[in-house]
Amino acid sequence: RRIVVHTQDEFEQAVKTVTAGDMIVLADGVWRDFDAVLEGEGSAEQPIWLTGETPGGVILSGQSSLRLSGKHLIVSGLVFRDGYTPRNEVISFRRDSKSLANSSRVTNTVIENYSNPDRTQRDSWVVMYGKNNEFDHNHLSGKLNSGPTMVVRLNSEESQDNNHHVHHNYFGPRPVLGSNGGETFRIGTSHYSLTNSNTLVEYNYFDRCSGEVEIISNKSGGNTYRNNTFFESRGTLTLRHGNGTSVEKNLFDGNGAPYTGGVRVINGDQTIRNNGFKDLTGERFSGALVVMNGVPNSPINRYHQVDNALIEGNVFENIAAIELGEGSDAERSAVPINSAFKNNVIMNADGQTPFTLHDDMSGIEFSGNKVNSEPPKAISSGFEVLTDLAQKVAVDNYGVAREETGVDWYPKATAKSPFEGGSDINVNAGENALFDAIAKAKAGDHLWLDAGDYNEAKIIELRVPVTIGAKPGAEGKVNVSFERRNLFVLSGQGGLKLDGLNVVGSKAPDNVGNSLITTSAIGGGSNHLLQISNSTFTDFVVNRSFSIVSAAKGTLYHQIKIFNSSFSDVSGSVVKLDAETDDYGMYNVEFLEIENSEFKNVKGPAVDVYRGGRDESTFGPAIVIKSSGFDGVGDEKEPAINLHGVQVLKLEDNTIAGGKQALFTITTGKPQPHLSGNAWIGHEGDTILKIEDLRK
Amino acid sequence: RRIVVHTQDEFEQAVKTVTAGDMIVLADGVWRDFDAVLEGEGSAEQPIWLTGETPGGVILSGQSSLRLSGKHLIVSGLVFRDGYTPRNEVISFRRDSKSLANSSRVTNTVIENYSNPDRTQRDSWVVMYGKNNEFDHNHLSGKLNSGPTMVVRLNSEESQDNNHHVHHNYFGPRPVLGSNGGETFRIGTSHYSLTNSNTLVEYNYFDRCSGEVEIISNKSGGNTYRNNTFFESRGTLTLRHGNGTSVEKNLFDGNGAPYTGGVRVINGDQTIRNNGFKDLTGERFSGALVVMNGVPNSPINRYHQVDNALIEGNVFENIAAIELGEGSDAERSAVPINSAFKNNVIMNADGQTPFTLHDDMSGIEFSGNKVNSEPPKAISSGFEVLTDLAQKVAVDNYGVAREETGVDWYPKATAKSPFEGGSDINVNAGENALFDAIAKAKAGDHLWLDAGDYNEAKIIELRVPVTIGAKPGAEGKVNVSFERRNLFVLSGQGGLKLDGLNVVGSKAPDNVGNSLITTSAIGGGSNHLLQISNSTFTDFVVNRSFSIVSAAKGTLYHQIKIFNSSFSDVSGSVVKLDAETDDYGMYNVEFLEIENSEFKNVKGPAVDVYRGGRDESTFGPAIVIKSSGFDGVGDEKEPAINLHGVQVLKLEDNTIAGGKQALFTITTGKPQPHLSGNAWIGHEGDTILKIEDLRK
Ligand SMILES: [Ca+2]
Ligand SMILES: [Ca+2]
Structure with missing residues (x-):
């Protein structure tokens, strides 16, 4: 059955009757304040679908959200924008703590600029619960408020060892949050970090995801990050808690932007293999590669010692820093052990070594690495110095192309200056001349002021x-005065x-x-x-x-x-x-x-x-x-x-x-x-x- | 001519053509974001009128304001509400600093709850400039944001010695502001305070005007306050700056409300005569009568010495405090001089004297006063103690009745509890049961919760x-939990x-x-x-x-x-x-x-x-x-x-x-x-x- 619904009531009625194989279609248009719940029991052969009438034709706005509960549900073709969620999430793979979604999929869906206007209010746009769920070919861009853009939760047994698959998504720009809570993706929390998640994260594009020091905060075990591209993203993929995660064939391309980094390693049994790192300017916690010191007998929410890390076959080109034993201090005194750093290539055009050793690195075995500048003495035996080293990051071998990710009917973010692209507007001096001109101004406009006196009796709100x-x-001949508490807000x-x-x-x-x-x-x-x-x-x-x-x-x-x-x-x-x-x-x-x-x-x-x-x-x-x-x-x-x-x-x-x-x-x-x-x-x-x- | 206008453009066109004797009539309806300017030259016999089509039928809302410029203009019958002014004032007796209004009048006009949503943004609802203007039978109620409700400015010669007449207005409740800037009425500023304003303020009703310690801040000379009623208003009529002001036949009725006061006296040549003060609980700066110490050679914005004050013929009944030499400290050391306190009656049912002497009061001559309790020794010679004193404030002799003020077609504020008058609503336990119930609740509703678990996934905004x-x-059997940063906002x-x-x-x-x-x-x-x-x-x-x-x-x-x-x-x-x-x-x-x-x-x-x-x-x-x-x-x-x-x-x-x-x-x-x-x-x-x- 294909059930086209035009109102929230019709949708609720449809959900009550759906059975395996049904498809609910939201009619094109703007659905405001839509607290949608899709519940149902589909099957692998006959899933239950929720989709929009035409691609990009269905907008969920205002205080809308979507919760899934049941199994074999597939959601596609929705756009969330012009509002924000009243809940902790925009899309949740559960209805409530007792009703989860399993074997379900969200695809071809957009969440853009759907930020709570109060930046300090915390929410996440996508939260995965349950098991065997898939999140692919979606577009998440422009989150301004606190809280990771996307989260995988492991807070009950039904959500652990989950085998979720997150792939081919476009994570668009996430501007600086100005505090903790600006991660683009997080799997787990410290509390459940010794549990395996076994989530596969591949072929995703992280475009200027710069909310804070963690682009991704990995807080569980057994995850795989492969073939993702991180472009101009501040901070690192951080293996913050949990053991046995693998990071392979990703491309970290900082493009010279400030604070861009690669991978930060903490805990046991982590593998960092065959990745490409280039033009990364970050240092310290945001280096191209950061191996942290741990806290002896660390509580679950502090830093566990690096043990049995394998860092192998990676290529680093023009990166500012590889920090080993980072964070070493009186508390973080447990140096890495049983680890290997081998067959990596490090090539910096400026001839400076990116290595800093913050502590004793004898617990890492260095071997077979190539560099074009002398590394620190303590580790130099594991490096061959080739001053004419020419091995660069072969971009096509790593990550994923931007255009292979996201939603093909929805445009990705551009890079132009916000002050460009508007009109030139001449303004003559006079009472409230600025207020009147700005009331009509559009993004990127340039107001050219004639000489004379401008007095403003009203506050000018600049949106x-x-x-x-x-x-x-x-x-020097444009004189501005104002009569209220502010001139510009x-x-x-x-x-x-x-x-x-x-x-x-x-x-x-x-x-x-x-x-x-x-x-x-x-x-x-x-x-x-x-x-x-x-x-x-x-x-x-x-x-x-x-x-x-x-x-x-x-x-x-x-x-x-x-x-x-x-x-x-x-x-x-x-x-x-x-x-x-x-x-x-x-x-x-x-x-x-x-x-x-x-x-x-x-x-x-x-x-x-x-x-x-x-x-x-x-x-x-x-x-x-x-x-x-x-x-x-x-x-x-x-x-x-x-x-x-x-x-x-x-x-x-x-x-x-x-x-x-x-x-x-x-x-x-x-x-x-x-x-x-x-x-x-x-x-x-x-x-x-x-x-x-x-x-x- | 009677020119009915239906749009802002029509209004502007009409204003361009008006001549003496014309009347512009705003058509009934809501005028949003109306930045109105009435300019014209009327005459005493043939003023220019601006009025609404029917009483209460014209609402100015959103970002509206009204400025007057010219002479013999009369405005009546407007209502400002559902918004706030984008300027420093809602109604201004000038267009800009060069174009003032003179011999003009605003009457039968309402400004209610027209407060900037940002309480710290400062504005005033009515600002009088020019000379010989009249403001009468208006209703100003519910100001929540910073700035005096009404102001008379003296900032240029054209606005000094102005002979304004402010009468029969209803100043409705002004809630506590929680900082300076909550005055209900101010005349002048310290800068121009040695200039005379000569404004007559009479037959106004101040109903719970409790923004701060100054109900009225008098900051200029030669003003007269007579036959006004101050009901349950915190603070005092404060003669803050300027000399030669007269306060007569006013009624200060605190009705036992907290911090209610009477008159605070500073500067020279002030007269406080024949006023009634009753049931005032304020002390210190908010006493029924407060005579301040001054600062020797005071700068213009500090405290000038009380000199030649006449406090005569007043009746005080059940008042908490008469403070003499208040504020005395190392800086404020100049005691009152050349002053008289005579023929006053002070009667407290509790038999306690309200007098406190904070300094040497020999500069005040006390004579002919009657009290029912022993005053402090230092001044007792000027008092006759009559323990059976029965002279009470004869309310009808003072102030003005509430119903004689304001706008007769617009209701005045009531006194009921905001939690009363709604419906009783039964609520059963469940997920988001509170959110759903409150989404439908109206002011004063009472939600009665059944026993059980209430978990809230959304923030509840309480408006x-x-x-x-x-x-x-x-x-004890109603259990509430919540999943977001707040439960109630x-x-x-x-x-x-x-x-x-x-x-x-x-x-x-x-x-x-x-x-x-x-x-x-x-x-x-x-x-x-x-x-x-x-x-x-x-x-x-x-x-x-x-x-x-x-x-x-x-x-x-x-x-x-x-x-x-x-x-x-x-x-x-x-x-x-x-x-x-x-x-x-x-x-x-x-x-x-x-x-x-x-x-x-x-x-x-x-x-x-x-x-x-x-x-x-x-x-x-x-x-x-x-x-x-x-x-x-x-x-x-x-x-x-x-x-x-x-x-x-x-x-x-x-x-x-x-x-x-x-x-x-x-x-x-x-x-x-x-x-x-x-x-x-x-x-x-x-x-x-x-x-x-x-x-x-
Ligand atoms: Ca973080
Ligand atoms: Ca004040």
């Missing part, structure tokens, strides 16, 4: 990326480039905590981009704590760039990104770069970035401040710059006069601040950066 | 007040009473910072009410920082009551209200009462309340904890109870065993913790409350 700049010839997909403006804060209300540019947690913020160039900002003193750039709790700037700009007379901070005070490892900015800019009479800190908590799941925040001057910044309470828990810090060629020194509080990780060419007027010979280390 | 309780006979008008439930946290996700009950800043939260009684809460330990009750930044509980309940095994706090970390004087709870409850194995603090900043604009938070036990609460870092910046604290008959002591950090104000009958097991003789005083 798309736009550029606002002085017209050629009007640079970034929400949704909002992004902003400002160029060539003079902004004054003097018309803002007499209110504590005004901020020129901020973000809103209302409406589901993406990873915002902000750039400020060739602009001046003066007279932000109408009340206390006036800032130029700030963020709401629960929001994240992916990147803030400020250059060739000046800031004077500010009663608070120029950049105030300290809203995540819970110490849950969250923060408000991934990359902050300031160059060639001047800060004068700022109560300070001029830059205030807070990343609390001690977990090791994120790469950022990363801060670079170069060739900039700080004059009269900070006071008896505030340093000139206040960086708490920042992971990457570079201060180059800056000058501090008057005011206070900068402060860097180290809380977690191993950040190594890079300082050069800085001057502290009146304190020559002293460093401008005071470091406080709160790690034990 | 209306509901009661959820065990059915008679099912008490209060937003909008949400409120919750829970009674007779057993709640476990064990099915919540393995996620840091889960919370059973929280609030959302999305959607415009009111002042939420929460009550928990006769319930048990166990096993909230799945991950760190699990709490039972928490709040999002920018939200406020008006009252939380917890009694006859027990909490055990909690990895965070039971009540965690510390989201306002900006130190802007904001906080998340006004009244918190815990009675007869047990806390066991709570990582702690069991109660964590944070009120940062040093301003003196709020009354709360107020915390009462009685007859409760704390066993194993707190750890090496956390006290058993952590109260920071709380203003009222009572700890009675509590027991602490194991764990840690309670901590009270005093930051501002003069809180006087009341402690009695508490016991600290193993530390007998020690106080259970450690006090840290951060005031200088």
